[in-house]
Amino acid sequence: MTIAAKFEIEYLQYLDAEGKQVRDDLPEFAKDLGHMVELYKLMLSTRVFDAKSIALQRTGKLGTYASCLGHEAAHVGIGSAMRPEDVYAPSYREYGAQLYRGVQPREVYMYWGGDERGNDYQKEPARHDFAWSVPIATQCLHAAGAALAFKIRKEPRVAVCTIGDGGSSKGDFYGAINIAGAQNLPLVAVIVNNQWAISVPRKIQTGAPTLAQKGIAAGLFSIQVDGNDIIAVRKAMEDALERARSGNGGSVIEAVTYRLGDHTTADDARRYRGEQEVKDGWEREPMKRLRNWLVGKGVWDDEKEEAWKAECDEWMDNEVNAYLETKTQPVTAMFDYIFAEVPADLAKQRDYVLSLETKGH
Amino acid sequence: MAQITLIEAVTQALAYEMARDESVVVLGEDVGVNGGVFRATQGLQEKFGELRVLDTPLDETTIAGVTVGMAAMGMKPIAEAQFEGFIYPMMEQIACHAARMRNRTRGRITVPAVFRAPWGGGIRAPEHHSEANEHLFTNIPGLRVVMPSSPARAYGLLLAAIRDPDPVMFFEPKRIYRQYKEEVPDDGEALPLDVCFVLRDGTDVTLVTWGAQVKEALEAADELAQQGISAEVIDVATLTPLDFDTIAESVQKTGRCVIVHEAPKTAGFGAEIAARVAEECLYDLLAPVERVTGFDTHIPLFRLEMKYLPSVERVVDAAKRTLAVS
Numbered sequence: 001m002t003i004a005a006k007f008e009i010e011y012l013q014y015l016d017a018e019g020k021q022v023r024d025d026l027p028e029f030a031k032d033l034g035h036m037v038e039l040y041k042l043m044l045s046t047r048v049f050d051a052k053s054i055a056l057q058r059t060g061k062l063g064t065y066a067s068c069l070g071h072e073a074a075h076v077g078i079g080s081a082m083r084p085e086d087v088y089a090p091s092y093r094e095y096g097a098q099l100y101r102g103v104q105p106r107e108v109y110m111y112w113g114g115d116e117r118g119n120d121y122q123k124e125p126a127r128h129d130f131a132w133s134v135p136i137a138t139q140c141l142h143a144a145g146a147a148l149a150f151k152i153r154k155e156p157r158v159a160v161c162t163i164g165d166g167g168s169s170k171g172d173f174y175g176a177i178n179i180a181g182a183q184n185l186p187l188v189a190v191i192v193n194n195q196w197a198i199s200v201p202r203k204i205q206t207g208a209p210t211l212a213q214k215g216i217a218a219g220l221f222s223i224q225v226d227g228n229d230i231i232a233v234r235k236a237m238e239d240a241l242e243r244a245r246s247g248n249g250g251s252v253i254e255a256v257t258y259r260l261g262d263h264t265t266a267d268d269a270r271r272y273r274g275e276q277e278v279k280d281g282w283e284r285e286p287m288k289r290l291r292n293w294l295v296g297k298g299v300w301d302d303e304k305e306e307a308w309k310a311e312c313d314e315w316m317d318n319e320v321n322a323y324l325e326t327k328t329q330p331v332t333a334m335f336d337y338i339f340a341e342v343p344a345d346l347a348k349q350r351d352y353v354l355s356l357e358t359k360g361h
Numbered sequence: 362m363a364q365i366t367l368i369e370a371v372t373q374a375l376a377y378e379m380a381r382d383e384s385v386v387v388l389g390e391d392v393g394v395n396g397g398v399f400r401a402t403q404g405l406q407e408k409f410g411e412l413r414v415l416d417t418p419l420d421e422t423t424i425a426g427v428t429v430g431m432a433a434m435g436m437k438p439i440a441e442a443q444f445e446g447f448i449y450p451m452m453e454q455i456a457c458h459a460a461r462m463r464n465r466t467r468g469r470i471t472v473p474a475v476f477r478a479p480w481g482g483g484i485r486a487p488e489h490h491s492e493a494n495e496h497l498f499t500n501i502p503g504l505r506v507v508m509p510s511s512p513a514r515a516y517g518l519l520l521a522a523i524r525d526p527d528p529v530m531f532f533e534p535k536r537i538y539r540q541y542k543e544e545v546p547d548d549g550e551a552l553p554l555d556v557c558f559v560l561r562d563g564t565d566v567t568l569v570t571w572g573a574q575v576k577e578a579l580e581a582a583d584e585l586a587q588q589g590i591s592a593e594v595i596d597v598a599t600l601t602p603l604d605f606d607t608i609a610e611s612v613q614k615t616g617r618c619v620i621v622h623e624a625p626k627t628a629g630f631g632a633e634i635a636a637r638v639a640e641e642c643l644y645d646l647l648a649p650v651e652r653v654t655g656f657d658t659h660i661p662l663f664r665l666e667m668k669y670l671p672s673v674e675r676v677v678d679a680a681k682r683t684l685a686v687s
Contacts, residue, residue: 087434089430116464116465116466116467117467119465119466119467119469120466120467120468120469121469127469130433130470131465131466131469131470133458134457135453135457135458138426138453138454138457138458140426141422141423141425141426141427141429141430141454142426142429142430142433142458143430144423144426144427144430145426145427145428145429145430145431145432145433145434145438146430146431146433146434147430148415148427148430148431149430149431149434149435149436150434151412152386152412152413152436159430171420171422171450172422172426175418175420175422175423175426176423176426176427178418178420178423179417179418179423179427182418183415333467337463337464337466337467337468338463338464338502338503339463339503339505339526339527339602340463340471340526340527343555343602344555344602344604344606345555345602345603345604345605346602
């Protein structure tokens with residue numbers, strides 16, 4: 001028998017669900033316990049932020065919101081590995097990565113609170129990142145285009161996109177990794193596989209045993225990691241970013257995690273999945289294992305946990321207040337960003353709307 | 362000075378702007394070594410290299426999405442859809458991202474891209490190669506929809522489209538790609554977007570059209586002149602944002618309006634112009650507005666396609682109907 005091609009998909013994990021280290025070869029960043037504490041703190045603040053967002057929605061102060069509960073290791077692992085000059089193209093729930101890159105909670109609230117200014121990230125490096133992308137997987141091609149721009153301009157930058165398990169079924173995802181392979185683009189595509197695309201489970205998205213292997217078809221380096229283990233996510237990201245930056249090609253990383261919450265606040269997951277599955281999901285969630293590991297190393301304890309939570313609460317209260325105090329944009333704002341300058345024909349509609357305002361309509 | 366065709370004017374504009382601005386890149390299927398199936402990008406890859414004249418994988422969604430991403434990073438990509446009938450997979454990227462990026466980010470990210478596509482029928486092409494669907498784009502906010510009707514206007518409008526800070530759909534009427542030549546100085550002078558061009562002055566009836574049908578409209582005007590009827594011919598050129606003032610001024614003068622376009626009649630862009638004439642010029646009208654268009658059918662395969670496209674006779678008849686009223 002002649003074999004035309006052969007491949008295998010590595011699975012990477014450093015910490016098991018209880019926080020027991022399953023490999024001795026810790027990556028360099030994980031040997032810096034001060035840094036690991038920082039990562040844990042951002043994961044915790046992401047969780048506090050998420051709970052605050054849901055509370056805002058439940059009390060009518062936010063529109064529909066897509067929670068990130070359970071994705072903290074995957075998201076912070078992605079964001080913390082990137083350099084400021086890299087570019088991030090998220091879908092719509094990767095707050096852990098985005099907070100690391102300077103997106104402010106008040107901006108998340110504004111976006112889900114019905115104000116386009118939420119997409120106008122004020123702080124670098126988020127300011128040069130893409131905004132949230134609601135149409136599934138479309139952002140993968142934006143990242144591929146950014147990667148192509150970096151290649152043409154010979155800039156040592158990498159474009160990173162994230163999608164879900166459902167998103168990996170879309171042609172845009174395949175198109176992005178395909179052109180990345182064909183043109184050797186500095187693209188890192190992370191599939192945050194949280195097992196559910198609203199109500200559709202992972203097993204009926206595809207017959208492929210892993211989502212990572214889709215990258216093989218495109219000629220990219222491909223790996224599956226425990227997406228609840230931030231050390232594994234961060235290590236796979238660092239390796240992928242280094243390969244891409246040095247011109248050695250793009251990667252697909254499948255981060256296996258679990259969506260502990262509903263798809264969005266408009267969803268009720270009890271309609272389509274059992275309690276036991278969610279309980280099992282909580283057994284594997286990302287915070288506990290890192291906390292246990294850090295406590296075991298003697299660098300974290302309950303007192304620090306409570307102190308940091310209190311700081312997060314204060315931060316979020318401040319952000320919520322800033323959000324709630326934000327005045328609605330003038331009605332003319334709907335016209336003012338359609339083109340660089342308002343065309344004469346559109347200006348007539350703008351004037352009309354303005355006249356309604358002055359009449360008090 | 363060389364006389365060139367419309368397709369050569371497209372190439373000339375691309376080459377001029379690529380030499381002037383290194384952020385301009387061209388991408389699409391077969392645009393590289395092959396120079397495009399219509400040769401619009403002939404010789405560009407030799408001049409500007411494989412990365413700035415990029416042969417993409419055969420996926421229109423990829424072309425459009427990558428174009429958005431490059432433009433967001435400050436480049437000026439010019440994407441080619443090989444035929445307008447193949448543009449449908451691009452529509453999500455165009456409508457959901459290219460056209461709304463500026464608005465949804467309050468100006469933080471912009472998409473200064475051009476999406477070029479050979480447009481329309483009349484070249485005896487296979488199925489799906491002859492579509493006229495500009496009206497699907499004129500209803501999308503944030504897009505400019507531009508169609509040249511001569512070599513000089515192809516050169517000047519394409520330069521303007523590339524330099525424009527927002528996304529432009531640039532539909533090239535392939536029936537007139539090589540129909541005639543004219544002098545087009547390679548001087549880098551752009552024509553203005555967002556304005557209609559009055560190609561012929563007249564006093565009795567206004568013929569409003571764009572793209573390949575400009576030819577039929579001008580020929581109809583010649584024929585009408587022989588019958589003592591003075592027709593004004595307007596090339597809309599930029600469909601959206603529409604310069605309705607130029608059309609209104611003409612209709613107020615002539616009192617009669619015939620709209621000519623190749624796309625199907627119902628909800629074609631002619632419907633928008635007719636509605637605007639009704640809203641703003643009703644009391645100037647001496648006769649009902651006429652539309653001479655493709656039919657509400659798929660454009661037939663090529664044995665019948667010329668029966669579908671608006672002919673000079675149909676335009677002349679419509680104009681005379683408006684004159685018969687009063």
